[in-house]
Amino acid sequence: MSLLIEPIQSKKSLGDEGILFVRNDSIFDTMVKLPLLVASMIVVAALMPIQSSFSSPRDLDLIIYADGSTHVSTEIDVDPFLTDYEVNLFGNTIDNLVVIGDDGFLLDVDVIGDTALIQTFGSSVVTIEYDIHDLVSKQGRLWTFSLDSPSDFTLLLPKNSAIVGMTNLPLNMEIINEQNQLTLSSGSTEIDYFFSTNSISTPIEEIKNEEDNFLYAITGGIIAIVLVSIVIFVRNKQKDVKTIDEVVTIQKNNILDLETIFKLKPDLREDDKELVKFIFDNNGEALESELRKNFLQPRTTMWRAVKRLEREGVIEIEKKDLQNLVKLRKNMEEDN
Amino acid sequence: MKKLALFAIIVLIFGTMSPSLVNHAYGQNDPSILLRIAVQAEKQIVNQLDKKYENQIPNNINILYDKGHRAVKSLDQSLSNNDIEKAKQDFLLAMNSFMQISRIMSQSSEKVVVTISENSTQNLQSKIDRIEKYVKTLESISQKHNKIDQNKDQFTKAYSLIKEIRYQINSNENPYDNINELNNLMNSIKKEIRNSIAEKQSNSIKNFFEKFLAQIDEKLMEAKDLDRDQIRIDKANELILEIRELLSKNQINDAKKVYSELKVVLKDIGISVRIT
Numbered sequence: 275m276s277l278l279i280e281p282i283q284s285k286k287s288l289g290d291e292g293i294l295f296v297r298n299d300s301i302f303d304t305m306v307k308l309p310l311l312v313a314s315m316i317v318v319a320a321l322m323p324i325q326s327s328f329s330s331p332r333d334l335d336l337i338i339y340a341d342g343s344t345h346v347s348t349e350i351d352v353d354p355f356l357t358d359y360e361v362n363l364f365g366n367t368i369d370n371l372v373v374i375g376d377d378g379f380l381l382d383v384d385v386i387g388d389t390a391l392i393q394t395f396g397s398s399v400v401t402i403e404y405d406i407h408d409l410v411s412k413q414g415r416l417w418t419f420s421l422d423s424p425s426d427f428t429l430l431l432p433k434n435s436a437i438v439g440m441t442n443l444p445l446n447m448e449i450i451n452e453q454n455q456l457t458l459s460s461g462s463t464e465i466d467y468f469f470s471t472n473s474i475s476t477p478i479e480e481i482k483n484e485e486d487n488f489l490y491a492i493t494g495g496i497i498a499i500v501l502v503s504i505v506i507f508v509r510n511k512q513k514d515v516k517t518i519d520e521v522v523t524i525q526k527n528n529i530l531d532l533e534t535i536f537k538l539k540p541d542l543r544e545d546d547k548e549l550v551k552f553i554f555d556n557n558g559e560a561l562e563s564e565l566r567k568n569f570l571q572p573r574t575t576m577w578r579a580v581k582r583l584e585r586e587g588v589i590e591i592e593k594k595d596l597q598n599l600v601k602l603r604k605n606m607e608e609d610n
Numbered sequence: 611m612k613k614l615a616l617f618a619i620i621v622l623i624f625g626t627m628s629p630s631l632v633n634h635a636y637g638q639n640d641p642s643i644l645l646r647i648a649v650q651a652e653k654q655i656v657n658q659l660d661k662k663y664e665n666q667i668p669n670n671i672n673i674l675y676d677k678g679h680r681a682v683k684s685l686d687q688s689l690s691n692n693d694i695e696k697a698k699q700d701f702l703l704a705m706n707s708f709m710q711i712s713r714i715m716s717q718s719s720e721k722v723v724v725t726i727s728e729n730s731t732q733n734l735q736s737k738i739d740r741i742e743k744y745v746k747t748l749e750s751i752s753q754k755h756n757k758i759d760q761n762k763d764q765f766t767k768a769y770s771l772i773k774e775i776r777y778q779i780n781s782n783e784n785p786y787d788n789i790n791e792l793n794n795l796m797n798s799i800k801k802e803i804r805n806s807i808a809e810k811q812s813n814s815i816k817n818f819f820e821k822f823l824a825q826i827d828e829k830l831m832e833a834k835d836l837d838r839d840q841i842r843i844d845k846a847n848e849l850i851l852e853i854r855e856l857l858s859k860n861q862i863n864d865a866k867k868v869y870s871e872l873k874v875v876l877k878d879i880g881i882s883v884r885i886t
Binding site for chain 2: 337339340341343345357369370372374377378379380382393395396403405413414415416436437438439440441443444446447464466468470541543
C-alpha cells in the first residue's frame with residue numbers, strides 16, 4: 275500500500291458521477307504520512323531536551339554559612355561549539371571562584387561586575403563554584419535570604435537557624451547534619467530566619483503518601499508496558515535476520531584494533547577513548563542507549579560525545595529500530 | 611509498519627508526559643513539610659514576641675499573629691482533608707504573616723548586607739568553612755587528573771592549617787597569620803594544578819582551535835566572494851596566521867588574546883563565530 279499523499283484533484287478514479295468515496299480504514303494513510311509523523315515526533319522529542327538544556331543550570335545548590343555568606347555550586351550545559359560562555363553570577367562580591375570544564379580542566383574566567391566570561395573552548399558542561407556575600411542581608415536579629423533563581427535549587431540553611439517567613443513553596447525539605455535543606459522552585463524567593471539558641475528544628479521523617487505511590491505505579495506500569503513491547507518487537511525482528519554473533523564476527527575482522535585507532539586519532543579526549551574502548555569490546559558496535567547506561571551519562575552529553583566521535587571519523591551512526599547504532603568505522607586508515 | 615508507528619506515537623506521548631508527572635510527584639513529595647515549617651515558624655515568632663514585648667504586644671502585630679495562627683490551623687485541616695491546593699494557600703498566608711511580624715520587630719535596627727570585613731568568631735568560622743570547601747574542590751580536580759600524589763604534601767599542610775586555625779578561633783587566639791598562609795598555599799596549589807595539566811589542556815584547546823580556524827577560513831573566503839571589506843578580511847587572515855603560529859609554539863594564552871582581537875574583526879565583517 276502506498277503511503278504517499280496524492281492530491282485529491284489529481285485523482286482520476288472519482289468516477290463520472292464525481293462522487294468521492296474513501297474507505298474508512300485508509301483515511302489515516304491517505305491524510306497523513308504515518309512514518310513522516312513518527313519521524314517528526316522523534317525529532318521534536320530528541321530536540322526538546324537539547325533546546326531547553328543549553329544555558330540553563332542543570333543543578334543549583336546553595337549553602338548559607340552562619341555569617342550570611344553563601345556557597346553557590348552550579349552545573350550548566352553550554353554549547354560545545356562556542357569558545358566562551360557568559361554567565362550571570364548572583365552578585366559581585368565573589369570569593370574562591372572555580373570553573374571546571376567537562377574534562378575536569380580548570381577553565382579561565384574573567385569576572386566583570388556580576389558577569390563571568392568563561393573560556394569554554396569545547397566544553398559541553400561547566401561546573402561553577404563560588405562564595406558570594408550578596409544574597410543574605412541582616413536587620414537586627416533577622417536574616418533575609420533573597421534570590422531570583424533561573425531554576426529549581428537546593429538551599430542548606432545554617433545550623434540552629436529557624437525559618438520565620440518565606441515567599442515560595444518548598445518542594446522538599448530534609449535534615450542534613452542538623453541543618454535544614456530546602457528544595458525550592460525557580461523564581462523569586464525570600465526566606466527570613468533567626469538564629470535560635472534552643473533549636474526547634476526536628477528531623478523530617480520519610481513519609482510516602484498514597485498519591486506518590488499512585489503516580490509511581492502509573493509511571494512504573496508505563497515503563498513495564500514499553501519494555502515488554504520492545505522485547506516482543508525485537509524478538510519478532512530477530513527471526514528474520516542473521517544471528518548477532520554471525521554479524522559481529524564478520525564485522526570485527528574489518529575493524530582496526532584499539533591501538534591503531536588511538537594512534538590515528540591521538541587527540542581524542544580520555545572519556546571519548548573510553549567510549550571507543552567500550553564499543554570495540556562490544557564487537558565494534560553499540561546502541562547509544564547502551565552507552566548512556568554504561569557510562570551513566572545524560573542523553574544530551576552522550577549525544578554530543580557520539581557526535582564528536584563521528585566528526586573525528588572514528589565512528590558512524592546508523593539507525594536501528596528507531597535507535598542510534600554507533601559503529602566503529604572500518605575505513606579509518608583511508609581518511610588519514 | 612502502521613502498528614509500529616502507532617506504538618511509537620503512544621510511547622512518545624507517554625515519554626513526553628512522564629517527566630512532568632515525576633516533577634509533579636516530587637513537588638508533592640511530603641505535604642506535611644509545609645505544616646512542619648509553619649509550626650516551627652510560629653513557635654519561633656511566639657518566642658521572639660515573648661522576649662521583646664512580654665504581655666504588651668502591639669495591636670498590629672497581634673492582628674498579624676492571629677492571621678498567621680489561623681492559617682496554620684487551617685493548613686493542618688487542609689492536610690487532613692488531603693486538599694493540597696488549599697494547604698499551599700494556607701502555608702503561604704501563614705508564612706507571609708510571620709514574615710511581616712518578624713520584619714516589624716526588626717524595623718528599628720539598621721539593615722546591613724553581610725560583608726566579609728566583620729571579624730567575629732562566627733564570621734571567622736564561616737570563612738574557614740568556605741576555604742575548606744575550596745580546598746576540597748581543588749583536591750577533587752587534582753584527583754581527577756591523577757596529580758594528587760604531586761600535591762599531596764600541600765593538601766596535607768592545608769588541612770593541618772585549617773585544623774590549627776579552628777583551634778585558634780575557639781581559644782580566642784589570633785588566626786590571621788595562618789589564614790594568610792593558607793590563602794597563599796591555596797593560590798600555589800591552584801597554580802600547580804594548572805601547570806600540571808597544562809599540556810593535556812593545551813592539546814585539547816589546540817584541537818578545538820584547529821577546527822575552529824578552518825571554519826573561519828571558509829567563512830572569510832565566502833565573505834571575500836560577497837565583496838565584504840577587504841582590509842578587514844586581510845586583517846582577519848593575518849590574525850589567524852598569528853594564532854596558528856602561537857599555537858605551534860604552544861603559547862596558548864597569547865593565542866587566546868589574539869583570538870579576542872580576531873573576534874572583533876570578524877564581527878565587523880559580519881561573520882558569526884561558531885563551528886558546525
